[in-house]
Amino acid sequence: MTTPRLSIARIATDTPMGAQAYEAQVISRAAAAMGTDWAVRELVMRSMRSPLAGNRRLPMGRVAQAPASVRRMLGRMLFRGDTVSHRTSLELPPAPHADVITLHDVVAWRFSDESAPVAAAIDEARRAAAVICVSQFTAKEAVEFLGVEDPHVVPNGIDPRYFDAAPLATEALVGLGLRGPYVLHAGGAATRKNLDALAVAWPLVHRERPDLTLALAGPARPRRTQLFDGMPGTVLLGRQPDDSMPGLVASATAIVVPSLYEGFGLPALEAMAAGVPVVAANTSSLPEVVGDAGLLVEPTGAAIADGLLQITAADAGIPTLIAAGRVRAAEFTWERSAAGHAAIWRSLR
Numbered sequence: 001m002t003t004p005r006l007s008i009a010r011i012a013t014d015t016p017m018g019a020q021a022y023e024a025q026v027i028s029r030a031a032a033a034m035g036t037d038w039a040v041r042e043l044v045m046r047s048m049r050s051p052l053a054g055n056r057r058l059p060m061g062r063v064a065q066a067p068a069s070v071r072r073m074l075g076r077m078l079f080r081g082d083t084v085s086h087r088t089s090l091e092l093p094p095a096p097h098a099d100v101i102t103l104h105d106v107v108a109w110r111f112s113d114e115s116a117p118v119a120a121a122i123d124e125a126r127r128a129a130a131v132i133c134v135s136q137f138t139a140k141e142a143v144e145f146l147g148v149e150d151p152h153v154v155p156n157g158i159d160p161r162y163f164d165a166a167p168l169a170t171e172a173l174v175g176l177g178l179r180g181p182y183v184l185h186a187g188g189a190a191t192r193k194n195l196d197a198l199a200v201a202w203p204l205v206h207r208e209r210p211d212l213t214l215a216l217a218g219p220a221r222p223r224r225t226q227l228f229d230g231m232p233g234t235v236l237l238g239r240q241p242d243d244s245m246p247g248l249v250a251s252a253t254a255i256v257v258p259s260l261y262e263g264f265g266l267p268a269l270e271a272m273a274a275g276v277p278v279v280a281a282n283t284s285s286l287p288e289v290v291g292d293a294g295l296l297v298e299p300t301g302a303a304i305a306d307g308l309l310q311i312t313a314a315d316a317g318i319p320t321l322i323a324a325g326r327v328r329a330a331e332f333t334w335e336r337s338a339a340g341h342a343a344i345w346r347s348l349r
Contacts, residue, residue: 004083006034006345009043011060011089012052015219015239017188018266019104022134022156023088029338034345043078045092064091068120072096084129084345090121098348100130103151105263106141113191122146130344134264137285152344155289156264157334162273163326165246172244173251177235182213183308184252184271186245189221192261194281199227200301201258205308206233212312214256217248250274254311257286258304265289269332272325277318279307289332293324 008030010023031040046054047061056078063074075093079085085095088102103125108117118124125131125142131151133139142148173179183205189195202214216228217237228234240248249255255271257280265286271278271294278294280286281304287296297307311318 003037003039004349005039005041005081006030006084006086007041007043007079007082007095009045009056009078009085009087009089009092011091012044012046012050012054014052016242018156018264019088021159021266022102022104025157025159025334026088026338026341029334030341033338033342038083038346060091063093064118065116066093066120068123071120071124075099084348086341086345090118090124094124094128098129099124099127100132100344100348101125101128103131103133103138103142103146103148103263105138105261106145107190107192107261107263109145110261111190111192129348132341132344135285135288137288138263152340154337154340154344155332156266156269157337158266158269158273158329158332159246159334161246162249162270163329165250165274167251168244168247172247176215176237176248178213178215178251180211180213181253181312182215182235182251183254183256183312184215184217184249185256185258186217186240186249186267187257187259188218189224192259194258194260194299195224195227197299197301197304198256198258199231201304201308202228202231202234204302204305205312208309209312212253215248215252217245246270246274249276252276254279254308256304256308257281258299259283259286260299262286268294269329273329275322275326277311277321278325279304279311291328293321293328295321 008027044054045056045058046052071093076096079095084098086100107114125148131148132154133151134156139151139153142151214234217240219239255278257268261284268278268280268290280290281299282296295307297303
């Protein structure tokens with residue numbers, strides 16, 4: 001009897017973000033979750049001239065916008081011999097059978113400054129054997145916006161390093177320009193991240209808490225620089241190494257996640273695991289992830305400022321909130337996520 005085979009396909013990138021953390025964590029646990037009666041392989045796609053590590057090459061830009069018939073042909077070649085094929089990015093072509101996709105969000109269709117949507121993606125999602133969504137919110141988006149029937153919800157996990165993270169040494173913080181307590185925002189600078197409202201909020205906070213700094217970590221983006229460069233009480237950290245992030249989070253006085261739209265909201269969960277209080281916008285998936293273990297506010301400058309002033313005050317309730325955050329974060333493990341994926345993969349055999 002032939003051993004069933006699962007392929008998990010991802011796209012190589014030199015700027016990994018939350019989606020790439022998901023890919024790495026799930027892929028690294030897939031073989032153990034599936035057991036010895038399944039073969040599991042990882043397909044790492046890269047563009048034709050990319051210097052990045054990988055084991056397949058595709059003209060990625062053309063593939064993303066290729067006609068559906070061309071994408072199906074490529075999928076038949078890439079996933080030949082698979083029992084189940086899981087593509088973690090909509091840019092990748094569909095498998096001929098047992099095609100599984102991950103849907104983190106639908107921002108490509110909702111926000112003009114995100115990557116352009118894949119032309120064939122909606123039809124492919126509707127035809128897929130399984131669509132795995134990272135939150136109930138994203139599953140609702142899949143049904144109402146894309147027309148997907150019966151998506152599966154498998155939440156992300158959290159890197160266990162955040163539970164054990166020690167604050168960075170004073171010398172390391174000073175080297176980053178952080179010489180006192182700080183609020184951290186980590187992530188992108190697209191419209192949906194709502195940095196405009198944070199830029200309105202921060203002068204209000206800084207007026208009341210002049211010793212507090214707003215630290216912004218993430219890849220260099222003109223919009224972030226335009227909003228915050230030279231603003232009193234702010235430091236642009238740029239993209240920080242992944243190994244430094246747990247300590248950077250653990251050193252913070254608070255984490256702010258003001259986003260208008262998040263498919264999951266991993267920075268909020270990482271903060272809760274590290275024992276750092278969170279101020280998050282009461283939007284999209286964030287209430288689902290944060291629950292009552294963080295401070296949820298409206299995504300306006302005034303409300304974000306009020307939330308930050310409240311969370312950084314010497315309030316007797318903050319330790320209780322931090323403890324609740326640790327408990328809630330512990331519910332989201334990558335082992336549980338991998339097991340959820342495996343149950344879906346096995347069901348398609």
